[in-house]
Each structure stands twice: as C-alpha cells, then as structure tokens.
Amino acid sequence: MEQTITIKLKLQPNRFQKKLLEKMSKTYxxxxxxxxxxxxxxxxxxKKTTKNVVAPLPSAVKNQAIKDAKSVFTKSKKTGYAMIPILKKPVCIWNNQNYSVSEREISVPLFVDGRSKRIPIRVQWNEKNNRFQELMKGKRGTLRITQKSHKWIAQISVTIPTKPINxxxxxxxxLGLKVPAVAVTEGGQTKFFGNGRMNKFKKRYxxxxxxxxxxxxxxxxxxxxHDKEQRWMKNQDHQISRAIVDFAIKNDVSVIRLEKLKNIRQTARTSRKNNQNLHSWSFYRLANFIEYKANLIGIAVExxxxxxTSQKCPSCSERNKAADRQYHCKNxxxxxxxxxxxxxNIIHAPLMHGKSASA
Structure with missing residues (x-):
C-alpha cells in the first residue's frame, strides 16, 4: 500500500529571492x-520543447510548464473547449529531479542574470518539521511554490509506503452537526468528538x-x-480526525467505515436555525482528513x-424515528x-465504491 500526501513548508526568502520568485511565478x-x-x-x-519556449525560466521549469499546459489542454478538450482555464494565481513548479530539501532549506534552480542558478531558500522551522523530515524519506514528487497572504509556501508531493495495521x-x-463525529467499535467502545454547540457559536460570530x-x-x-473562519474550520477538522484515528489505534481497529455523504445538503433534514451551518460545513473535508490520516498508519477506510443508518435499530433492525437526541426502538x-x-449501523451497512465530493 502507498499513500500520497502534500507537505507544506513556510519559506523565508530574502528580498532578492522574493523578487526572483515573483517574476518566475508570473512568467510560469x-x-x-x-x-x-x-x-x-x-x-x-x-510539440514544442524547452528550446522553442522563449521565457526567462530554467529549462527544467520550462519543461514542467509544457507538461502542465498539456494537462490543462486535455481537460479543456474533454469539455469540447467549453471551458478553457486561464491561470491567474502566480505559481512555479519543479519536478522531483530539480530540487533538494535539507533540514533547514530548499534548493531550487532560479533564473538569475540570464542563467539558471541553484539557490537555497530558508525554511521556517517549527515542531512539525521533525515529522516532515521522516515523511521526506518517501518518494518525492513535484515541488510547488506559491504565495498566500504575502507568505511563500512550498508544497511537496510525497508518496510513502504503508503497511496494514494488525x-x-x-x-x-x-458525522453530524450537533455532534461532529461519533465513533463506535465492534466491541461497543464509543466516543463522541468535537463540540457542536461551540461550532454553531463560532459560525454565528x-x-x-x-x-x-x-x-x-x-x-x-x-x-x-472569511479566510479566518475557513482556517478555524479546517483546524477543527484536523483535530477531530486526529482524535478519531488515535481512538482507532487504541482499540485495535483495522478498518474505519464512513457514510458516503452524497448530496447531504439536499437530503438531510435539519431545523431552520441549523440550515446555514449545514450548508457551510465541509463534511467531505473531515471524511478526507480521516481517510488520509488513517491510511498513513495502515488503517483502511471504507x-x-x-x-x-440513523433509523434502523441495531438490535432488531426495526425502523424508528428518534425523538430529539435519544433513540428508542418501539419493537x-x-x-x-x-x-x-x-x-x-455504519459498521454493518453495505459498502459503496468511491466517495462523493458533493458533500
């Protein structure tokens, strides 16, 4: 088994390096x-090669630009040229053979005075970097450097081998709104994750x-x-997904099962006061975080x-509608x-292939 993840590192380029990155990103x-x-x-x-592309970019970056352009063209062709994406956000990409990563810096070829020159860019150090160094031992893919909120971010694709957990x-x-997540093992161990009331308060704020x-x-x-709210929501999903995976490890779980939340916004019933929260909360992202964190340590996700699943009685299979937060089987x-x-009920529900991003 293999798992591909994206590692994000904050860069600290000097003034000269910022100008080079800005110019190269826009040119790219x-x-x-x-x-x-x-x-x-x-x-x-x-059929152009790097020799046919006239631009102040290193040949390796030109080659990557040609690959990316072909990929964009293929997507446009599938739509009958109805949608032709025009890139606006400055970015620059290097393939895995044209950059190196050390503990404190990333070295990439930049275009300086008409020539390609490998320049080390300092990485902002934090506690997460220790874990990233371990992940970097995997098979590295492309390096993507972009600017977000006046900060330079390096995104590195890494494929690492994983072994099924015993x-x-x-x-x-x-997954839900009032209770963000509830996990139950086959042995009956149960844990509730997150705070729905706090989430609603934050959303109202x-x-x-x-x-x-x-x-x-x-x-x-x-x-x-809006950006602050999105960062807060994403952080909540990270914390909940990490706690769920830790709970799975503690209870010798080899497979985590989730609902395929297809069209949840159209099918879910909720009160009017919770309707806005339903339409703004990313259930798909939380499920995605659970999946990739679980796969990293060898736990499968189905x-x-x-x-x-919320109506069927786990004991006798009779369907009942819950009154408020308590479920009671009349049978x-x-x-x-x-x-x-x-x-x-999710533990024993029939499997579905794939997952929907519409949630």
Missing part, C-alpha cells in the same frame, strides 16, 4: 496560458461579523474574516450506503444516543 503561468491558447487554436497538443475490529463513524463589515462596506475585511426497547445508533 503566462507561459502555460500562452501554450494552452495555442493548443486550443490548433486543436492539438503542442487490528481486528471494524469501527463506524457517524463570523456571520455577524461579516454582516456588520458588509454594512460598513469593508470588502477587504470581509475577505480576511464508505457505506447511508440509507436509514425491542433498545435505547441509546441517536448518533451512536448511526455509527453502530
């Missing part, structure tokens, strides 16, 4: 846009803040508060049919928390 996307435009005009992939239990995980900024017509501040008397019922 211009080259791609020009090549794609030319390929669309002739309705065929380009667990013997299945675990079902039910950000909405109120955006509304007041909107009245004041502070557009830039609205974008800033997706099941979500039909009636056999089984009673427990409603979300726990969902997680218990």
């Amino acid at each position: 996307i211009c080259v791609i846009n020009d090549l794609v435009s030319e390929m669309v005009e002739y309705k065929q992939p380009t 667990g013997h239990q299945l675990m079902g995980v039910d 950000f909405r109120k803040k955006r509304k007041s900024l909107g009245k004041a017509k502070k557009i830039k501040a609205i974008r800033t508060i 997706y099941v049919d979500p039909a009636y 056999c008397g089984f009673s427990t928390h409603r979300d726990r019922v969902g997680a218990m």
